[in-house]
Amino acid sequence: xxxxxxxxxxxxxxxxxxxxxxxxxxxxxxxxxxxxxxxxxxxxxxxxxxxxxxxxxxxxxxxxxxxxxxxxxxxxxxxxxxxxxxxxxxxxxxxxxxxxxxxxxxxxxxxxxxxxxxxxxxxxxxxxxxxxxxxxxxxxxxxxxxxxxxxxxxxxxxxxxxxxxxxxxxxxxxxxxxxxxxxxxxxxxxxxxxxxxxxxxxxxxxx
Amino acid sequence: xxxxxxxxxxxxxxxxxxxxxxxxxxxxxxxxxxxxxxxxxxxxxxxxxxxxxxxxxxxxxxxxxxxxxxxxxxxxxxxxxxxxxxxxxxxxxxxxxxxxxxxxxxxxxxxxxxxxxxxxxxxxxxxxxxxxxxxxxxxxxxxxxxxxxxxxxxxxxxxxxxxxxxxxxxxxxxxxxxxxxxxxxxxxxxxxxxxxxxxxxxxxxxx
Amino acid sequence: xxxxxxxxxxxxxxxxxxxxxxxxxxxxxxxxxxxxxxxxxxxxxxxxxxxxxxxxxxxxxxxxxxxxxxxxxxxxxxxxxxxxxxxxxxxxxxxxxxxxxxxxxxxxxxxxxxxxxxxxxxxxxxxxxxxxxxxxxxxxxxxxxxxxxxxxxxxxxxxxxxxxxxxxxxxxxxxxxxxxxxxxxxxxxxxxxxxxxxxxxxxxxxx
Amino acid sequence: xxxxxxxxxxxxxxxxxxxxxxxxxxxxxxxxxxxxxxxxxxxxxxxxxxxxxxxxxxxxxxxxxxxxxxxxxxxxxxxxxxxxxxxxxxxxxxxxxxxxxxxxxxxxxxxxxxxxxxxxxxxxxxxxxxxxxxxxxxxxxxxxxxxxxxxxxxxxxxxxxxxxxxxxxxxxxxxxxxxxxxxxxxxxxxxxxxxxxxxxxxxxxxx
DNA sequence: CATGAATGAGTGTTCATTCAT
DNA sequence: AATGAATGAACACTCATTCAT
Numbered sequence: 001x002x003x004x005x006x007x008x009x010x011x012x013x014x015x016x017x018x019x020x021x022x023x024x025x026x027x028x029x030x031x032x033x034x035x036x037x038x039x040x041x042x043x044x045x046x047x048x049x050x051x052x053x054x055x056x057x058x059x060x061x062x063x064x065x066x067x068x069x070x071x072x073x074x075x076x077x078x079x080x081x082x083x084x085x086x087x088x089x090x091x092x093x094x095x096x097x098x099x100x101x102x103x104x105x106x107x108x109x110x111x112x113x114x115x116x117x118x119x120x121x122x123x124x125x126x127x128x129x130x131x132x133x134x135x136x137x138x139x140x141x142x143x144x145x146x147x148x149x150x151x152x153x154x155x156x157x158x159x160x161x162x163x164x165x166x167x168x169x170x171x172x173x174x175x176x177x178x179x180x181x182x183x184x185x186x187x188x189x190x191x192x193x194x195x196x197x198x199x200x201x202x203x204x205x206x207x
Numbered sequence: 208x209x210x211x212x213x214x215x216x217x218x219x220x221x222x223x224x225x226x227x228x229x230x231x232x233x234x235x236x237x238x239x240x241x242x243x244x245x246x247x248x249x250x251x252x253x254x255x256x257x258x259x260x261x262x263x264x265x266x267x268x269x270x271x272x273x274x275x276x277x278x279x280x281x282x283x284x285x286x287x288x289x290x291x292x293x294x295x296x297x298x299x300x301x302x303x304x305x306x307x308x309x310x311x312x313x314x315x316x317x318x319x320x321x322x323x324x325x326x327x328x329x330x331x332x333x334x335x336x337x338x339x340x341x342x343x344x345x346x347x348x349x350x351x352x353x354x355x356x357x358x359x360x361x362x363x364x365x366x367x368x369x370x371x372x373x374x375x376x377x378x379x380x381x382x383x384x385x386x387x388x389x390x391x392x393x394x395x396x397x398x399x400x401x402x403x404x405x406x407x408x409x410x411x412x413x414x
Numbered sequence: 415x416x417x418x419x420x421x422x423x424x425x426x427x428x429x430x431x432x433x434x435x436x437x438x439x440x441x442x443x444x445x446x447x448x449x450x451x452x453x454x455x456x457x458x459x460x461x462x463x464x465x466x467x468x469x470x471x472x473x474x475x476x477x478x479x480x481x482x483x484x485x486x487x488x489x490x491x492x493x494x495x496x497x498x499x500x501x502x503x504x505x506x507x508x509x510x511x512x513x514x515x516x517x518x519x520x521x522x523x524x525x526x527x528x529x530x531x532x533x534x535x536x537x538x539x540x541x542x543x544x545x546x547x548x549x550x551x552x553x554x555x556x557x558x559x560x561x562x563x564x565x566x567x568x569x570x571x572x573x574x575x576x577x578x579x580x581x582x583x584x585x586x587x588x589x590x591x592x593x594x595x596x597x598x599x600x601x602x603x604x605x606x607x608x609x610x611x612x613x614x615x616x617x618x619x620x621x
Numbered sequence: 622x623x624x625x626x627x628x629x630x631x632x633x634x635x636x637x638x639x640x641x642x643x644x645x646x647x648x649x650x651x652x653x654x655x656x657x658x659x660x661x662x663x664x665x666x667x668x669x670x671x672x673x674x675x676x677x678x679x680x681x682x683x684x685x686x687x688x689x690x691x692x693x694x695x696x697x698x699x700x701x702x703x704x705x706x707x708x709x710x711x712x713x714x715x716x717x718x719x720x721x722x723x724x725x726x727x728x729x730x731x732x733x734x735x736x737x738x739x740x741x742x743x744x745x746x747x748x749x750x751x752x753x754x755x756x757x758x759x760x761x762x763x764x765x766x767x768x769x770x771x772x773x774x775x776x777x778x779x780x781x782x783x784x785x786x787x788x789x790x791x792x793x794x795x796x797x798x799x800x801x802x803x804x805x806x807x808x809x810x811x812x813x814x815x816x817x818x819x820x821x822x823x824x825x826x827x828x
Numbered sequence: 829c830a831t832g833a834a835t836g837a838g839t840g841t842t843c844a845t846t847c848a849t
Numbered sequence: 850a851a852t853g854a855a856t857g858a859a860c861a862c863t864c865a866t867t868c869a870t
Contacts, residue, residue: 037245053854169381177383258834263834472867
């Protein structure tokens, strides 16, 4: 029984091991997006991944918790990578806000199933569950950085005086709802929605 | 055996039957709020309700779908009753918005577990599931009435020109996020949050 | 707790009690014919009988065994009554044989579901089951009388020397198979079949 | 997970898998013969097979339907193999008829419980059940070949003019009844019975 | 006489996980 | 590094039966 930390770091793993894990994670994302986390059994994931037995999954992951944590990490990683790369180009305080919504709704074109999967994972994360902690930490870290950016805008005299925590909450929840809506409804005009939300929060934040 | 329509009408039910059903629904709400819908087994619900066997639940409800539909109906019923009674007193377009957030966050004092349970139910509702339809209909109906109210404000010259659907989406998602946060964090100042959100959307909607 | 012998005799029963029992037995026959004995639950029977609870059935019958014994008795009673009344008119040894098949296949016009129900009961009767004994006795009694009639024909010089037990077995099994077939297939020509079987066994028995 | 077609082909099965399946099928035959199909629960079958849990059966078979179909296939396979091997040696039209009864009653010495199990399975097969279709097809196919053989005998001038379908029905039902009787009654002289039935149908068919 | 609420064992099936090979 | 067989608990649900009213 070798040490598998399950921390997401790839220390001490061979190449094929890493490849198998990635393959399983990818399959898990598809299955969770389609069936929801509670119905995403090892059986379905193994089938999706083209594996012959569920034992394979247990072999590569310490348990189901380990797997879905990895799944959440992966989704957060690629998503924030995508969004951050778009935001980096924007300066000031108005442009980044517009870019935030645009980038998040553009995400769906790049990774159509990732957001649905993440939504199901977050919705079913029990707060007392130790495995959830990692995910919560990541989310609150993002929240904190958003709050900090809002505070900066207030100090710079661009934003009015509001509670940054609440404003960040509203911004994030609008993003989540819009993304969920866009993922479910193919006729939904995501780009227009992004512009509307940008207008909305521009007015809500400005002096 | 007898006609159990599960539609909320109490036709053909004895008093004790109705009482047992209510007792089971109440227990189910607690369990769903604590463990999440997917982990809310008949066993846990029966234990919470002080019943000796899971068969009792099957005896009073046609199936699990029937039970959780009843649970969702009950939560929506008492919640909207509470909120609507508060909103009815408010006139104009600014006051109702403030009252909306205030009432929704005050809900948690009245029914602390209901919102968490409902959140888990809607999060795990599969769109293809026929039983889900009723719940979806109710939610979209509420959404439509919110949109209509926003449109009215625009016609009255109180609100600026925005997409009412997107604005309603943002308002609802902010409400949901705030309620979820308040339900999880006992230190969260719900009343202050309600005021902040009201300010936020007042600015976002006004001309 | 009054004494209910369940022996089929109606001693000590009130009129309404007897009527209820008859109603339940009738409903049970329908349900058994449609769903088969193993799927004929008290719930289905109560529904068919228009009763509000399964408790009613348990109240009137000591148990499921008691009920299905009564059912079997009733079917055997009306069936043999019908057949015997037809056979009584026939004299000699050839005519009764013809009449036997004709009467048994005509049974289906009178009681379309009875035979299917009885078939399912007999097929699922466990030989060790004490309740089965009564049914077995009745069947063997019929078998014995058939054998005796065949033997008489042999003594009278009308029939060749065969084993009456085997011949009776063949006659009864042909009847059962033909009846089962006729019950399942509405296009089956029962009258023609009766004639064919009469021809068959006339040749098989004659000197 | 892997392809388990349940069609009798052994594609993609390991040796041990095939062995376990066979073991379970064998146990199921015993249990069905003893308790009847409706009472042949996975629990009883697992116990008979010496397995620790009913989950094992579900692991090797897609469901109960799959298992009992395999059981029926197995019984039909070994039985018809046995009978056909005996019939192949016989020429003409009289000898095969005698051999048919002899072989079928000799079956019981080889496979004492198989016939009882099969009887219970066909007796409880619901005609609308899709899984039943395979069994029905097999039986009707056998029936058709028997009819064809009878027709051939008529064309050859060996048999009189009778309805081959009815004659085949009578032959099969006599066989079934005799086999059932022999299986239940250890004192029953099966060989003598076979000779009697052969005499009977020789007379019934000849010109 | 009759009811309906309650019981508890039993149903087939799915689940994540383990382990010898 | 990987496999597939095995495990046992959990799942929703049905059953015949009991009993107080």
